[in-house]
Amino acid sequence: MFFNPRFSTKKYARRGFRLRGNTLVLLFIFFLIGLFLHYGGQTKPVVAFWNDFRQLIGIGRSRSDATKEDNPYKAPEPDQxxxxxxxxxxxxxxxxxxxxxxxxxxxxxxxxxxxxxxxxxxxxxxxxxxxxxxxxxxxxxxxxxxxxxxxxxxxxxxxxxxxxxxxxxxxxxxxxxxxxxxxxxxxxxxxxxxxxxxxxxxxxxxxxxxxxxxxxxxxxxxxxxxxxxxxxxxxxxxxxxxxxxxxxxxxxxxxxxxxxxxxxxxxxxxxxxxxxxxxxxxxxxxxxxxxxxxxxxxxxxxxxxxxxxxxxxxxxxxxxxxxxxxxxxxxxxxxxxxxxxxxxxxxxxxxxxxxx
Known part of the structure; x- marks a missing residue:
């Protein structure tokens, strides 16, 4: 014997506004693009935001990032x-x-x-x-x-x-x-x-x-x-x-x-x-x-x-x-x-x- 619900689950929908996962990802990407344009095409602020965001959600920094930690005593290498x-x-x-x-x-x-x-x-x-x-x-x-x-x-x-x-x-x-x-x-x-x-x-x-x-x-x-x-x-x-x-x-x-x-x-x-x-x-x-x-x-x-x-x-x-x-x-x-x-x-x- 099967249990038959009094209402149809196919017709059920959660009330209120709900974003799908893909929409959140797209919004985040657009936000990063806007941040990039705001800083005149400089990638450093975007990277800094990304690292802060990863730490906030618990992902942490990658090992390669840790080995390339900012060093104020290391100026840019000569171009050539x-x-x-x-x-x-x-x-x-x-x-x-x-x-x-x-x-x-x-x-x-x-x-x-x-x-x-x-x-x-x-x-x-x-x-x-x-x-x-x-x-x-x-x-x-x-x-x-x-x-x-x-x-x-x-x-x-x-x-x-x-x-x-x-x-x-x-x-x-x-x-x-x-x-x-x-x-x-x-x-x-x-x-x-x-x-x-x-x-x-x-x-x-x-x-x-x-x-x-x-x-x-x-x-x-x-x-x-x-x-x-x-x-x-x-x-x-x-x-x-x-x-x-x-x-x-x-x-x-x-x-x-x-x-x-x-x-x-x-x-x-x-x-x-x-x-x-x-x-x-x-x-x-x-x-x-x-x-x-x-x-x-x-x-x-x-x-x-x-x-x-x-x-x-x-x-x-x-x-x-x-x-x-x-x-x-x-x-x-x-x-x-x-x-x-x-x-x-x-x-x-x-x-x-x-x-x-």
Missing amino acids: TDEATDNRRGKSRKSDRADESEASDYNGKPSTASSGNVRFDFEKEVDFLLPLVKAGDEIVRHEGYTLRYRDQYKDADWVAYPLLAYETTGDADRKNEQFKPDPNVENGTALPSDYTRSGYDRGHLAPAGDFKFSQRMMRETFYMSNITPQAPDFNRGIWKELEELIRAWAIRDKGIYVVTGAVLKPGLPTIGKTTEVSVPGKFYKVILYCNKPEIRMIGFLLDNEPSNQSLKQFVVPVDRIEQLTGIDFFPKIPDDLERKLESKGRDEMVLEWFSY
């Missing part, structure tokens, strides 16, 4: 190796000559006197912030920073620049900048492609974030003379943390002097397809604050490897960095005062710099 080679011969691309009148640009590197700090007489000497320069040194000057280039390593062993509070803010953006050879280096720098699939980041010595007030000066930080091989988790981790701390100090102290670089020595491992680029085992930063009569100095020495330790653990006497590198920092400071500043121990420097 030939273009990079042209730059190496001193030819500049149109993008290098553009935006001389960009709104974010400041006309000329600001004077350290504009910090409002009272300067010592020795600060007023020409090239005060540069380490000792010897005959035969290749000194490369850019608008925002100066460096000493070591051709045998294809790296700079120091980069020096003053950092004022307002230089760390502005609308300059690194996302469209490209790494490029430095046309001012006599025998040429490494090519950006020398780092491709090497396992190392193109690590900045003078960071782009220290020049946010000028797009033109930020662009200079992408010259390969300012770039050196850094382990990815080091570059994006403890090194980035140190860069951010120094910018915070520049704001707090209204201006500081920065000298940063790699510890270069014979026998270092190398990378590179067309150029042998040495991979430093250590990096350093030496920071100086002057506001007469107050003066203080601090040094950091870090291995080219990731670390979860406090930055205080990497504070070392500047004397130690000088011994490792053979560099004489701030030689125009009177000898007695220089020796006193450079010989201070970790505890004293941490107390001076981190306590407020």
